[in-house]
Amino acid sequence: MPDLKSVTAISDPEQRAKALSALIDENQTMGQELARLRREALDELLAKGKTQTQLAELLGISRSRISMMLSAGLRPERAFFGSGHLTFAIGSKQEVGRKDPGNMVSVETFAAYQTLASLAKASGLDSDHEVVPQPGFVDLNRPNLVVLGGARILPFVGQVLGADPHLRFANDENGWYVKDLTTGTEYRSPRDKGEATDYAYIGRLPRPDGKGTFLYLAGVHAQGTLGAAQFVADNLKELYRELKARKFSTVIACNFDPDKDREIISTERITPLYRHEGS
Numbered sequence: 001m002p003d004l005k006s007v008t009a010i011s012d013p014e015q016r017a018k019a020l021s022a023l024i025d026e027n028q029t030m031g032q033e034l035a036r037l038r039r040e041a042l043d044e045l046l047a048k049g050k051t052q053t054q055l056a057e058l059l060g061i062s063r064s065r066i067s068m069m070l071s072a073g074l075r076p077e078r079a080f081f082g083s084g085h086l087t088f089a090i091g092s093k094q095e096v097g098r099k100d101p102g103n104m105v106s107v108e109t110f111a112a113y114q115t116l117a118s119l120a121k122a123s124g125l126d127s128d129h130e131v132v133p134q135p136g137f138v139d140l141n142r143p144n145l146v147v148l149g150g151a152r153i154l155p156f157v158g159q160v161l162g163a164d165p166h167l168r169f170a171n172d173e174n175g176w177y178v179k180d181l182t183t184g185t186e187y188r189s190p191r192d193k194g195e196a197t198d199y200a201y202i203g204r205l206p207r208p209d210g211k212g213t214f215l216y217l218a219g220v221h222a223q224g225t226l227g228a229a230q231f232v233a234d235n236l237k238e239l240y241r242e243l244k245a246r247k248f249s250t251v252i253a254c255n256f257d258p259d260k261d262r263e264i265i266s267t268e269r270i271t272p273l274y275r276h277e278g279s
Contacts, residue, residue, distance in 0.1 A: 032124070033083055039069060040076035077240035078123035080232075081215065082144030086120055086127035088113050089138045091149020103133045108222035111262045112148055112229035116217075119233045141207050145214040148225055152176055157216060163206050166274040167249045169218070176220050178251050180271060187251055187270070189220040196258040199270075200224035202232065203249030213247055219254075223264075227254025231267040239273075247276035 007023055010016040042055055052070070056063040090113055092103035117127050125144075132138045136154040138147060151158030151169035161168045170179045170186075178187040178201055190197040200219035207214060217232070219225040231252045232239065251271040257263040 029084060035069075036076055036079065036124075040079075042066070042070060043076060046070075075123045077237050078120070078125050079245055080236060080240040080243070081116075081120050081123070081125055081146065084125070084144050086117075086125055086144045086146060087142060088117065088127060088129040089132050089145060089147045089149075090129055091136055091138075091147075091153040092131050092133060093153055094134050103131055105131055106222040108226040108262055109148055112217065112226040115226070115229040115233055116146060116148075119236065123236075140214055141209040141211065142214075143212055147214055147216045148218065148229075150176065150218045150220065150222075150225070154218075157205075157218075160205055160208060161203075161216075163276075164203060164249050164274075165276060167201060167203070167251060167271070169201065169220075178220065180251070182274070183271075185271075187220075189224065191221050191223065196265075197253060197255050198224035198227060200228035200231075200252050200254065201249065202228050202252060204243075204245070204247050205249075206247060213245070223256045224254060226262065227256065227264050227267050228252055230254065230264045231269070234267065242273055243275075249274050249276070 004023065007016065007019045010019055045055060045058075046052070050058075052066045053063050056066045059066070090105050090109060092105045095101040095104045113129055117129070120127050132149070132154065134153070136149075137156050138154060140147070140157070140160065147154065147157055149157075151161065152171070158169055166182050167178060167180055170177060174188065175192055177189065178199055179185070180187070187199040189199050198219050198221050200217065202217050204213045204215050206212075217225055217228040219228060231254070250269055250273050252267050253270050254267045255265045257265060
């Protein structure tokens with residue numbers, strides 16, 4: 001991004017206007033991120049016993065200004081998702097029984113996207129989404145990326161899961177499941193036996209290009225993906241406090257209404273929040 005001096009030196013007014021607009025947008029984004037980081041630091045100081053009056057003295061501003069900083073603006077936990085405009089990549093299946101099949105997203109997985117997009121918006125982040133067609137090749141080398149969908153429909157993500165030293169998806173003649181490599185436990189979905197419960201993986205994984213990470217949520221079945229989204233929505237502040245932007249993974253169980261698959265009744269984390277080495 002050019003600095004102000006080089007932008008004002010552009011002779012063409014059209015190009016100068018475009019460059020100035022880009023510079024304004026960049027500085028607004030930077031200002032928002034700095035405000036978030038400042039609020040996070042203030043929250044940490046409050047948690048350590050500092051008073052708002054002491055914070056005001058520390059920064060040389062009024063106590064009312066400190067109160068405004070703590071109550072307004074972007075929530076620090078938004079950084080659990082990323083630092084800018086989010087992209088949700090949603091895995092799809094091909095329609096069956098049609099001569100020209102299209103790409104179909106399950107209602108539960110799309111509801112998971114809507115849950116997370118609403119949560120991100122409430123945290124101060126805009127987003128858009130894209131449907132990943134079969135055979136499920138998704139570009140993971142992008143910032144602020146959230147991927148939704150199981151390893152069976154997103155095989156490339158399944159390969160990246162090999163970087164997780166603790167958890168991964170596996171399948172055999174009995175179907176797909178999540179395996180805990182640390183304990184040897186296999187989490188096979190009770191939904192396969194007709195029960196209204198599913199398991200899901202939540203993790204932050206490294207991009208293939210090594211230049212960042214992406215957030216990944218996937219159920220053994222679609223209900224699990226929605227349950228994972230609901231778990232994040234219900235626990236965002238705690239997840240950010242524990243993990244910040246570090247690489248991690250965990251497994252959750254969710255119970256859903258058997259007559260309304262899109263309605264999650266409860267969610268529960270059933271493995272530790274595994275931190276990945278080097279994160």
